[in-house]
Amino acid sequence: DGGITQSPKYLFRKEGQNVTLSCEQNLNHDAMYWYRQDPGQGLRLIYYSQIVNDFQKGDIAEGYSVSREKKESFPLTVTSAQKNPTAFYLCASRRANYGYTFGSGTRLTVV
């Protein structure tokens, strides 16, 4: 999968439940990103991290949280505060001044 792995591929969340999406890369990239994609829509930035132990909010950070304890890992937690979490979530990493490498995505559905 091009060095960046997302899991699980499909995830079902009950109302009021927190869930965590995994993103791991072995590309030695410093920067990592989380995007949300709704059906037929573009990519909206949730959070990004340029370096270990540091991360910044994107355009739609409310209801989400992240951590960056290791260079290789950038997990995303969808909290119960996110009222409409059903979407396709994409993780990406980037080597400076080159394009993103995307993971294969996690499809989250509220049941």
Next chain:
Amino acid sequence: GENVEQHPSTLSVQEGDSAVIKCTYSDSASNYFPWYKQELGKRPQLIIDIRSNVGEKKDQRIAVTLNKTAKHFSLHITETQPEDSAVYFCAASGGNAGNMLTFGGGTRLMVKP
């Protein structure tokens, strides 16, 4: 910050025809412009990119042109095939947003056999 506009939002062409997708950007300091192809339910894949020191780049049936003065860049696909049907995203980076890619809204290309 950077703003990237992409047109058209949908494009339908006959197999064998050419397709052109256009993007404009706002930050004159941006210097890297990739294009991604996303098939239904899949992740975006980088198909071609161009840097600000180059005006045009080709890779088989696809090409990208960049006009720094006008702050716009375009994707050209020649001899389109049904497998070219997908959503295409342009992006820009390297300006004030630093290492961040700013994406256009996407173009849904449909190639009719």
